Amino acid sequence: MQNKSKIVNFHPSKDHLNGFVGYHMRRASKLILSDLAETLSEFSLRMTTYSALTIICENPGLRQSQIALALSIERPNLVVILDELEQFELITRNKVPTDRRAFAFYPTEEGNKICTQSTKAIQSSEEKLLKNFTPEMKADFVHALKLIINKGEHL
Amino acid sequence: MQNKSKIVNFHPSKDHLNGFVGYHMRRASKLILSDLAETLSEFSLRMTTYSALTIICENPGLRQSQIALALSIERPNLVVILDELEQFELITRNKVPTDRRAFAFYPTEEGNKICTQSTKAIQSSEEKLLKNFTPEMKADFVHALKLIINKGEHL
DNA sequence: TATTGTTATACTCTATAACTATA
DNA sequence: TATAGTTATAGAGTATAACAATA
Numbered sequence A, B: 001m002q003n004k005s006k007i008v009n010f011h012p013s014k015d016h017l018n019g020f021v022g023y024h025m026r027r028a029s030k031l032i033l034s035d036l037a038e039t040l041s042e043f044s045l046r047m048t049t050y051s052a053l054t055i056i057c058e059n060p061g062l063r064q065s066q067i068a069l070a071l072s073i074e075r076p077n078l079v080v081i082l083d084e085l086e087q088f089e090l091i092t093r094n095k096v097p098t099d100r101r102a103f104a105f106y107p108t109e110e111g112n113k114i115c116t117q118s119t120k121a122i123q124s125s126e127e128k129l130l131k132n133f134t135p136e137m138k139a140d141f142v143h144a145l146k147l148i149i150n151k152g153e154h155l
Numbered sequence C: 001t002a003t004t005g006t007t008a009t010a011c012t013c014t015a016t017a018a019c020t021a022t023a
Numbered sequence D: 001t002a003t004a005g006t007t008a009t010a011g012a013g014t015a016t017a018a019c020a021a022t023a
Helices: A002-010 A021-041 A047-058 A064-071 A075-087 A109-129 A135-153 B002-010 B021-041 B047-058 B064-071 B075-087 B109-129 B135-153
Strands: A091-096 A099-107 B091-096 B099-107
Touching: A021 A047, A021 A109, A021 B021, A021 B047, A021 B109, A021 B135, A047 A064, A047 A075, A047 A091, A047 A099, A047 A109, A047 B021, A064 A075, A064 A099, A075 A091, A099 A109, A109 B021, A135 B021, A135 B135, B021 B047, B021 B109, B047 B064, B047 B075, B047 B091, B047 B099, B047 B109, B064 B075, B064 B099, B075 B091, B099 B109
Parallel strands: none
Antiparallel strands: A091 A099, B091 B099
């Protein structure tokens, strides 16, 4: 505690790290993502498996490459993620009649259930973490994040 | 390109991932941090070594545990980071007379130079990445990130 | 006893090259 | 020739336990 106050003292307005998005992004995302990971662990999910499950629940029939593209996950890494969800019987991997190379993914009943439950859990844990935010601030913040994401993808 | 438009079509307003900070945080920070990493690689720096160098340049005499606390880096991981900066002769590791366990860190002349140069490089690369942001939006965004960081640390 | 810095280690996330089977 | 999914692998970043030296 006495150490903490020292720290606060030496990274105030004067330092030029303060203006940088990337610098604060690293620390803020670490906090948010580890909070999220903790919440999701109750459902045996990770950030990546949760994202994949959700996008499949909301867009049944998606193929692997589409999921990878939508979530900014490299295809090789996605394989393990979908394996995991399939092992837990939250999704099914189905051959596509029109393209024998491809698989289409659908949520199971349990998958839909877990998706809904974990989403609620995330909502309440995020609300705790962002309780200093007004709804408008939160909306602006998410909007800013989306701007960054879309910007980067259209380079 | 034609695949991209499909993707955009299936993750629009309806999906509930949209409201989540964590979900977008993962993708946005990946983009920003990899952009940053690319810029810093010109100076043989990484995000962590850059942060450590900068905080040392701005607060000469800091000790290892203070740096770790300030940057949210675990002490064991910081060892390697400071080793690297010392090898490149950007900082010096000095014994503290009053506490023989501790080390105090100071930037070298070269360290200060690289710090200034890399900071300028980051500024211009961030400006490109955030060119859709007004100065006010950027300030609000950084403010939101800081709120998250301070919130999490005082739990 | 507690703390500073260290070593060793492990786990996760991410990225790339190369393969197979289909198209 | 290109694409979908896969395998193997390597590199970061991060986290924890245990230790030596010192407080």
